[in-house]
Amino acid sequence: MVQKTVRIQDVARAAGVSTATVSRALSNPGILTEATRNAVQEAIRQTGYRVNQAARNLRKQRAGAVLVLVPNLGNPFFSQILAGISARFSGTDYAVLIRDTEGLQDDTALVDYFLDSRVDGLISLDGNLSAAQMTGFTAHGVDGRVVFACEWVHGSALPSVRSDNVMGARLAVQHLHALGHHRIAHVTGPEGNVLTAARREGMVAERDRLGLPSRAEWIMRGDFSMESGQAAARRIIAMQERPTAVFCASDMVAFGLIATLAEAGVRVPEDISVVGFDDIEMTQFYRPPLTTIRQDRRRLGVRATELLLDRLAAEPGQEPRDGVVELVGVQLIERASTAPV
Amino acid sequence: MVQKTVRIQDVARAAGVSTATVSRALSNPGILTEATRNAVQEAIRQTGYRVNQAARNLRKQRAGAVLVLVPNLGNPFFSQILAGISARFSGTDYAVLIRDTEGLQDDTALVDYFLDSRVDGLISLDGNLSAAQMTGFTAHGVDGRVVFACEWVHGSALPSVRSDNVMGARLAVQHLHALGHHRIAHVTGPEGNVLTAARREGMVAERDRLGLPSRAEWIMRGDFSMESGQAAARRIIAMQERPTAVFCASDMVAFGLIATLAEAGVRVPEDISVVGFDDIEMTQFYRPPLTTIRQDRRRLGVRATELLLDRLAAEPGQEPRDGVVELVGVQLIERASTAPV
DNA sequence: CTGAAAGCGCTAACAG
DNA sequence: CTGTTAGCGCTTTCAG
Numbered sequence: 001m002v003q004k005t006v007r008i009q010d011v012a013r014a015a016g017v018s019t020a021t022v023s024r025a026l027s028n029p030g031i032l033t034e035a036t037r038n039a040v041q042e043a044i045r046q047t048g049y050r051v052n053q054a055a056r057n058l059r060k061q062r063a064g065a066v067l068v069l070v071p072n073l074g075n076p077f078f079s080q081i082l083a084g085i086s087a088r089f090s091g092t093d094y095a096v097l098i099r100d101t102e103g104l105q106d107d108t109a110l111v112d113y114f115l116d117s118r119v120d121g122l123i124s125l126d127g128n129l130s131a132a133q134m135t136g137f138t139a140h141g142v143d144g145r146v147v148f149a150c151e152w153v154h155g156s157a158l159p160s161v162r163s164d165n166v167m168g169a170r171l172a173v174q175h176l177h178a179l180g181h182h183r184i185a186h187v188t189g190p191e192g193n194v195l196t197a198a199r200r201e202g203m204v205a206e207r208d209r210l211g212l213p214s215r216a217e218w219i220m221r222g223d224f225s226m227e228s229g230q231a232a233a234r235r236i237i238a239m240q241e242r243p244t245a246v247f248c249a250s251d252m253v254a255f256g257l258i259a260t261l262a263e264a265g266v267r268v269p270e271d272i273s274v275v276g277f278d279d280i281e282m283t284q285f286y287r288p289p290l291t292t293i294r295q296d297r298r299r300l301g302v303r304a305t306e307l308l309l310d311r312l313a314a315e316p317g318q319e320p321r322d323g324v325v326e327l328v329g330v331q332l333i334e335r336a337s338t339a340p341v
Numbered sequence: 342m343v344q345k346t347v348r349i350q351d352v353a354r355a356a357g358v359s360t361a362t363v364s365r366a367l368s369n370p371g372i373l374t375e376a377t378r379n380a381v382q383e384a385i386r387q388t389g390y391r392v393n394q395a396a397r398n399l400r401k402q403r404a405g406a407v408l409v410l411v412p413n414l415g416n417p418f419f420s421q422i423l424a425g426i427s428a429r430f431s432g433t434d435y436a437v438l439i440r441d442t443e444g445l446q447d448d449t450a451l452v453d454y455f456l457d458s459r460v461d462g463l464i465s466l467d468g469n470l471s472a473a474q475m476t477g478f479t480a481h482g483v484d485g486r487v488v489f490a491c492e493w494v495h496g497s498a499l500p501s502v503r504s505d506n507v508m509g510a511r512l513a514v515q516h517l518h519a520l521g522h523h524r525i526a527h528v529t530g531p532e533g534n535v536l537t538a539a540r541r542e543g544m545v546a547e548r549d550r551l552g553l554p555s556r557a558e559w560i561m562r563g564d565f566s567m568e569s570g571q572a573a574a575r576r577i578i579a580m581q582e583r584p585t586a587v588f589c590a591s592d593m594v595a596f597g598l599i600a601t602l603a604e605a606g607v608r609v610p611e612d613i614s615v616v617g618f619d620d621i622e623m624t625q626f627y628r629p630p631l632t633t634i635r636q637d638r639r640r641l642g643v644r645a646t647e648l649l650l651d652r653l654a655a656e657p658g659q660e661p662r663d664g665v666v667e668l669v670g671v672q673l674i675e676r677a678s679t680a681p682v
Numbered sequence: 683c684t685g686a687a688a689g690c691g692c693t694a695a696c697a698g
Numbered sequence: 699c700t701g702t703t704a705g706c707g708c709t710t711t712c713a714g
Contacts, residue, residue, distance in 0.1 A: 005456075005707090007706095008707065009707085017685085018686075019685090019709090020687095021684060021685075023710085024709090033684090036683080036684080050453065051457065052457065052708070053458055053459050054395060055399050055690090055706070055707035056707080056708055056709075058690050058708075059689085059690050059708045060690085063394075063395060065406075065436065074420055074639075079414055079420050080415045082439070083413075083414040086441050087443075087444065090444060095406065095436075097437060097438060098427065100427050100428065103428065103431060116391050117691090118395075226623075226625070229626075255627075256626050280417075281417070285571070285597050286596075287599070287603055287627075346691095348690095348691060358701085359701045360693090361701060361702080362700060364693055364694085365699095365700085368693080372700095374699065374700090392691085393690085393692070395690085395691080396692040396706090397691080398692090399691080399706050400692045401692085401693070401706085402706065458707090
């Protein structure tokens with residue numbers, strides 16, 4: 001700031017009122033006479049005054065910011081959720097800080113962001129926060145200002161907004177079954193991830209409900225990446241008894257799988273049908289366009305933000321404490337990667 | 342913050358020193374006796390003291406944050422740049438605020454972020470800031486704390502870190518020429534975008550240098566999106582005299598193009614070779630894997646951050662003012678979407 | 683309805 | 699080397 005900064009006092013002087021009155025004109029104009037209000041407004045215009053947020057925040061004992069934790073900023077999957085969060089916060093007087101949990105040492109306690117008065121709240125897209133981090137929140141009484149989006153922490157009562165992952169998996173299996181598929185494989189996400197568990201659970205439940213055969217080798221561990229799709233494809237190619245369809249825990253996995261099958265001359269959907277999960281932008285122009293389960297990622301972000309805003313508006317210590325789990329609906333998007341057996 | 346917050350005064354009392362000494366122990370421990378330093382450190386540990394950043398920043402007349410402007414947070418292209426920025430700032434005491442320029446009204450001046458003491462600096466990935474925004478920076482003397490990454494503002498002297506877009510385009514054309522292609526088309530980015538201009542310029546220059554034929558209809562306007570690739574494919578299919586190769590201004594365009602050509606029975610690379618730009622994650626597992634120009638997006642972010650950190654360290658008004666243009670090298674990545682004529 | 687005054691928690695002269 | 703003191707710029711009682 002090179003410009004000589006104009007302070008509230010300058011406005012007060014220009015308007016011939018006290019600083020308290022200027023402050024009121026800003027935060028609660030209703031309680032002022034129209035005359036004074038106008039005078040102040042005129043003075044503000046003339047001086048080009050802008051309130052110093054740092055000072056206001058200090059005085060109001062708040063940080064004026066929230067932290068968003070992203071497992072991997074480089075992963076495009078999260079960008080739409082971020083966009084939703086960012087959009088919902090715009091217009092509020094909270095700044096949005098973003099941090100990748102990638103390089104997060106376990107000794108850099110997240111709760112320090114609160115203790116340092118750097119943030120008033122936290123939205124985590126990462127469900128793999130350590131137990132130490134979680135107890136840190138509770139120990140310092142900030143757990144009422146933490147919400148999860150997309151992922152969540154297994155066993156934690158903190159509020160979360162998530163897709164209906166179980167339903168998504170069921171829809172995928174139902175769709176394949178309707179096309180006549182019986183031998184359905186699944187490439188999971190990484191072990192220890194809550195989404196992995198939910199999607200696998202839904203897949204297994206629906207498969208069993210429909211009385212479809214199950215073979216251990218048809219459930220392959222992956223990690224949401226294209227490389228894990230590639231690995232799964234290689235295993236499938238080597239199988240004695242190949243599945244006729246594969247449900248992948250993410251679209252990226254599906255891409256890796258399809259590309260690798262194609263290299264080996266296995267065609268999708270003619271030889272094997274493939275369903276993804278997420279419906280990222282690319283799916284539509286992949287070859288073949290991918291049948292997948294759509295998650296409303298933007299809405300995940302928006303709703304998590306609204307949950308947090310509710311909590312930020314509450315008296316400290318009086319935040320709603322019920323373990324909110326808000327389920328966002330998913331949808332089967334039929335494209336060309338699935339076909340009758 | 343529910344916990345009763347411990348202030349610097351509490352530490353001072355516990356250590357039997359003044360608050361100034363505690364402050365020194367924090368910022369400049371060297372000037373203290375070992376004895377006092379230890380006493381303070383012990384008191385800090387006992388009390389669990391953490392400095393209130395808001396207060397410190399107010400006192401130091403800084404915001405402790407930087408703003409990153411992203412044209413479209415939902416676009417995965419930017420995530421790697423963000424990751425680089427975020428990584429480089431971690432460890433510094435600057436928070437990273439992220440804002441989408443999508444919903445940005447032109448009357449919400451960006452300079453207000455500075456004037457409200459919300460940020461100390463700005464990195465813009467958006468080169469389409471209005472003239473009003475730009476003059477706002479200069480008028481308020483904050484232009485020494487603004488840098489651009491990836492994109493830049495045409496005609497502005499503000500520092501920027503960018504890929505060597507012209508070279509990238511030349512490499513693409515050279516590669517196609519080396520494969521025997523003469524009739525080379527180009528799908529551009531959106532009009533008015535600096536990247537569009539640079540890449541088209543490089544393409545045209547190299548084409549002419551090699552004495553390759555040029556036809557107006559072979560230069561098709563796009564906007565970096567898959568949809569514009571789709572549109573370009575339709576036009577190509579309808580052409581009397583089709584190009585044998587297409588250089589696309591982005592990988593996304595290439596995906597849309599290839600998928601749409603394929604639908605019409607035009608094969609890549611057998612019938613038409615395609616080169617993209619960016620080398621986003623997906624390219625490797627697209628079908629066919631895409632030949633493209635790699636941009637080091639992470640480095641773009643890291644270097645822009647370092648440029649900004651230099652400026653933030655300078656005395657206000659004394660920031661380096663030379664119009665830095667830092668070029669980051671690009672690289673041709675040969676995959677399977679290109680082949681000899 | 684408006685003003686005076688007391689800080690929010692910290693750092694940086696300025697003395698000693 | 700350490701303490702005293704005066705604010706950073708704002709909001710919010712408490713009087714009037």
